[in-house]
Amino acid sequence: MLRSWFGNDKDTERSVAGRTERDQSKVDNATGKFALYHYESCWFCQRVRSTIERLELSIELRDIHLNPENHRRLLAEGGSGTVPCLHIERDDGCFAWLYESSDICKYLEERFGQGLNGH
Structure with missing residues (x-):
């Protein structure tokens, strides 16, 4: 905890979505595909x-x-x-092609929502 007082601590500083910078980096790598x-x-x-946007x-x-x-x-590819x-x-x-807004939102919430870090 003291480390965060003296600068940016990638393990404790949180984004709006509640992820540390390290976890956000993992999520960014996953969603890059x-x-x-x-x-x-x-x-x-x-x-x-x-x-x-909400899940960053x-x-x-x-x-x-x-x-x-x-x-x-x-x-051609999605059908x-x-x-x-x-x-x-x-x-x-x-590759997977996921249709339907409710299914897409549910997938994103389950994979990257509260308490999850993109694993």
Whole structure:
């Protein structure tokens, strides 16, 4: 505890999401392999973006209206043009495409929410 009085202690200083800097770094590494396919005016997409922001997750946003390549990839690889869609690259190199805003938010909450650090 005294160490934090004398400077930045990566083990004790907390982010808004309640993570230490070290835990936030682990979360950032995990979410660096994620991408959210969305478009700005979609209410369901906004719900997911709000969860991402609240949990302080570094997830790439791929707008399907602003970039036709994003829409093409979503259709070709994800199998559907429906948004929001969370593209997840797993540690084993496999990919998952998670659709439905409620399912995406639940997944993010369970994996990176209160008390969890992205393991």
